[in-house]
Amino acid sequence: MTTVTPLTDFPDLLSPMVVKELRQGLRTRLFGGVLLVLHALLVLITLMGDASSNGTEVRGLMDGLLVFVLYFIFPLSGFSALAGEMKANTMDMLVLTRLSAGRIVLGKWASIIVQSLLVTVSVVPYIVARYVYGGADLFQDILTLGFQWVASAVLTAGVVALSTQKQFWLRAIFIAVPLLLSGVSSVGWMLMGTMSRTMASGGTTTTAMGWQYAGWIFGAAWLIFALLSFGASRIAPASSMLPVIKRLVNLAALFLMVLMAWLVAGMASVSSALPEVLVVVLVVASVDAMTDDVRKLPSIYLPFFKRGWWGRLAGLFLAPGWMHGFLYSLLLAGICIALVRGPDAANIWLVGCCMWASVFFAQLLAFRRTGEYLSATFAGACMLAFFTMLIFMVQTSSRKEELKWLSSLFPINTMSMPHHGSTAGMNYYDLGLIANGVWPFLLLLLALRAFRQTRPARLEAHQLARS
Structure with a gap:
């Protein structure tokens, strides 16, 4: 009897979506043109700068x-990677291939x-040439090149995730602004500059440096997951439980990042950067959770009701829907505030x-609509920025002390206020911390309205769990 040996060539070892897109990408003029022009x-540049010298001009140009x-x-x-599929009505064909939204x-x-x-990888010979003829630091250059590629992977994940938005202007704003303003300075050169300072510091141990590199890689991996899962949830079916997985992973990533920061606690730069790390996790995870659609399906509540009272408690924070995402953001904010002390905790609250x-503001604008x-939320952020600038202009033009309390109404204005001391013995910063609590309270009222809309689905899921 003849046995059939399964194929194990390149197309069978990788996902069919990866193979299809990679084959098409390698055949495009973009890849070939970029590769030829770059080399x-x-x-x-090497010939003009003389490869035998390790000039900073040559290295800077490269x-x-x-x-x-x-x-x-x-x-x-990847600007229109998924929007093109939606516009061409080929997304249903991809779903028929049994590929999940995440794999797409x-x-x-x-x-x-x-x-x-x-x-x-094709640039490595030029780095080796600089090392052989100019005496450059080969390890540093290779490490910097690797971190540049990792940063590129993070930016690509963000662009692909936002390509699920049908509005061209929204994609252009969300994608073009970060790339133009912070693509190089904030992502690339910040990593290289921090890495250079770390390697140059004599007091840094090899173990602490290794944990710091591991923390960077883990942070990039988590951010890639968060961005790609954000895009996947936008094209996933309504019965998908992907939001549950995302929120659990984001919660675990929060504690793991704190653990890695604790492992390098001897480094003052890492310890001082902990609030910034917590803010990034809080903003990314919360915005993703609070932009999730309301789903009135019993199937998404049934797994929580089957697990008893603790399952229903977990469902309040993990179930799909922006109102559950709001409670989830409250939980994340409480954990972040508990992990830091002093002014950093107040800033996280703001x-x-x-x-x-x-x-x-977004829920008010989309009061009778679902989705998008x-x-x-972007329009709501613009409204918040408008009111913030309006109060700032009023205070700047009048310069009256009796109007200073206006800064306590909006969180961004409160952040710019001094933390201690004020005229008439009143601390307007502390007043702002209390007054801005009205925003989660108002959003809670809208969340209760959304909970009422899903009450029939939850009751049906409760009955199915008891049967």
Whole structure:
């Protein structure tokens, strides 16, 4: 009897979505053109700058050219990765292939980062030439090149995730602004500068440095997961339980990042950066959770009711729907505030109030609509910024002390106030911390209304769990 040996070639080892997108991407003029032009310019820069010298000008030009390719060209190639599928009505065909929403988004992202990885690896000979002829630090340059590619993978994940938005203007704003303003300075050069300072400091141990590198890699991996899962949940069916997985992973990532910061607690820079890390996790996880659609399906509540009272308690924070996401954001904010002390805890509270105020305005704008909560949240953030600037202009033009209390009404104005001391013995900063609690309270009222809309689905799920 003849046995059939399963195929184990390249297409069978990878996801079919990755293979399809990668084959199409490698055949495009973009990849070939970028590769040829990049190497032509690198050769020209090397010849003009004399490869035998380790000049800072040559290194700056090479790094700047590679940063432009990795941080702009390849991430922007995913600008319409999923929007194009939606516009061409081919998303249903992909679903029929039994590919999950997560695998579809992962395939789009993986095809782009593999292309960028090929370009990144092709630059290694130029780094080796600088080391051989100019005496450059080979380990530092290779490590910097690897972190540049990781940062490119994070930016690409954000672009692919936002490509699920049908509005072209919304995608353009969310994608173009971060890439243009902070794509190079905040993501790339910040990593390289921090890494250089860390390696240059004599008091840093090898173990602490290793944990710091591991923390960067873990943070990038979590951010990629958070962004890709955000995009996947936007094209997933209404019965999908992906929001539950996302929120559990984000909660676990919060504690793991704190643990890694504790492992390098001897480094003052890492310890001082803990509040910033907590704010990033809080904002990313909360915005994702509070822009989730309201789902009136018993099937999404049934797994929680089957687990008894603790399952119903967990469902309040983990079940799909923006109202559960709001409670989840309150939980995250409480954990972050408990992990820090002093002014940092107050700032985290005000950051949370900024999110809740934006979502409150968003819910008012989309009061009789469902879906597209991300665009409504963006409009709500614009409204919050408008009122913030209005109060700032009123105070600047009048300069009257009796109007200073206006800054206590909005969280961004409160952040700019001094923490201690004020005329008439009143601390307006502390007043702002209390007054801004009105935003989560107002959003809670709207969340109760959304809970009432899903009450029939929860009752049916409760009956099915008891039967």
